[in-house]
Amino acid sequence: MAASDNRRAITVGIFLSLGLIIFIIGVFTLGGEQKSFAKNIKISAVFDDVAGLKKGNDVWFSGVKVGTITSIKFVGTSQVDVNMKIDQSVQQFIHRNAGVRISSDGFIGNKLIVIDGGSPQAPQVDDGAVLQAEKLTSTDDIMKTLQSNNQNLLAITSDFKLLSHKILQGKGTVGTLLADSLMGEQLRRSMANLQTATASAARLAGQLDVFSKKMNTKGGFADKVLTDTVVFSRIKASIAQLQQAATNASTLTDNLNKVSNKLNEKDNAVGVLLNDPKAAAQIRSTLNNLQQSSIKLNDDLEAAQHNFFLKGFFKDRAKAKADSLRKK
Template identity: 55%
Template sequence: MQVTDNRKQITVGVFILLGLVIFVLGVFTLGSQRKAFVKSISVNAVFSDIQGLKAGNNVWFSGVKIGTIKKIQFYGTSQVQVFMNIEEDAHQYIHKNSTASISSDGLIGNKIVVISGGSTKFPFVEDGDQLQVANTLSTDDIMKTFQVNNKNLVDMTSDFKVLARNLVEGKGAAGALLADEQIATNFKAIVQNLKTTTESANKMAVEMNAFTKTLNTKGGLADKLMTDTAVFARLQESVNELQKITQSASAMTDNLNKATAKFNKTDNAVGLLINDQNTADQVKGIMQNLETSSKKLDENMEALQHNFLLRGFFKKKAKAEAAAVAPQK
């Protein structure tokens, strides 16, 4: 009977010892995970919205867990102050101008605090320092953005459906182009004409290039005009002479214009004869009188030749003229 009681006591003692060992191991395990037995310093940051952050959540730096959230309390009127325990070994990488922001461990994981390193120009953080806060988009903000984008996508889809329906029904310029065969044929003809015009332009460019090369041929007229100073001087001299001739022609034309202008005036003889009818009639009468006088003079001379008093004189004159002409034959 006594042996049985001893066995029971020993069994109970073994189970109690195992329980104590398991409890101690659990405490050390949880303590190591939460850095409970690691020397640390305390820093804090004031957030406008902690997005569900809780005490015990992790603090990360460059993707490495360096501490945990110690305490959360309200600050001021509507802000929240978060106290963090940071491993003492890690504080040498965190500077006083470092910033803290709220993030999450994965897309829908636990909330965490992420600390940036800051600038090396500033000293390291110390126990009790307050870090600056960097504003980041929360999950709710991201979801709101997704909702807006989805609404915009729905609107775009609706507009595209209306556009596609109009195209099928032949509405608008694009719809008419797709539905109306005549318009499509005309558009095809326009494209063909544009292609022909482009080919003609290319051909003209090639011919112009060939013509330019011809102008640049050594010894050609264009080459001599551009490079031979003697040819250019002669050409310039010819141009100067042509300019002088042009000036002379202009002066002659001017003189003719002036003379012609005088013909239209009555202050000169020619203009008076051309423009004054009385003077023209008088000149005409004088000419008629001269013609009449000439006829009468001829008649008088004929009468004198037949007069017996002057007949001998005219006969002698005729013989003298005949004798003067005879030796020449």
């Protein structure tokens, strides 16, 4: 009886020892996952909407779990204060201007908080610091955006459908181009003319390049004009002579204008002859009288040659003229 009791006591002791060992291992295991025995610091952030975030959810930094959410409580009117504890070993990588945002573990996984490290120039975060919370884009906002995009896409599709229908009916410039063969041919001709003009412009550019190279050829006319001071001086002198000739021509033109103006006036003899009909008639009459008088004088001289008293004088004069001609 006593031996049986002893075996029973030993068996119970063994099971109790195994259970205690398993319990201790489980405590340490769960504590290691929750980092219950590691040194932690506390931080917090205030959100307008936590989107189903719960106490005990994970806190991630650069894709690594660094802590857990310890409490969630309301503050102010409708804001939510989320308190977290994170491993002290990552404190040096998180800075005061770091931000926190709500994300999810996978597409439909548990909610979690993601910490952005902030800029390296800022000092590291302190225990009990309040980080800046980023606004969460909710599913409703995403659906509203998708709905708005769908409406815009529907409007664009409707407009494109109407536009394609008008094009098929030959309306508008594009429709006319597609439906009117004459306009299409004119467009092709215009494009051909444009290509021809482009080719001509290219040839002209090449010719200008060749001409400029010839202009820069040493010993050529342009080179002499630009570099030879003697040639430049001669050209300058020729230009001065041309300017002087132009000045003289201008002076001559002015003098001719003055003469022509004088001819149009009646204060000179030529002007009177040209512009005064009465004086011109008198002059013509005078000339007629002189002509008649000269005719009469010739008749009188002819009659005087046959006169008895003057006949010998004219004979001697004719004889002397004949002798002088023979001597020559």
